[in-house]
Amino acid sequence: MSSHIDATKIENDSLRQVWSVSEFARRHRLDADEEKRLTALFGLFATKQELLANAQRPCQFR
Secondary structure, three states, X not given: OOOOOOHHHOOOHHHHOEEEHHHHHHHOOOXXXXXXXXXXXHXXXXXXXXXXXHOOOOOOOO
């Protein structure tokens, strides 16, 4: 069974926050190369959703 979902009722404003790319990289412990890549991709600022979707971090184990 399907139902209609009103998009205005489920807005998530926390993902629309605009962050500094350097601040995001620092908080998520990204290396300098990844920060540089994100800066080239978005500029100095981007939304939290864009940064979370595009940040890449190598595995820390093994």
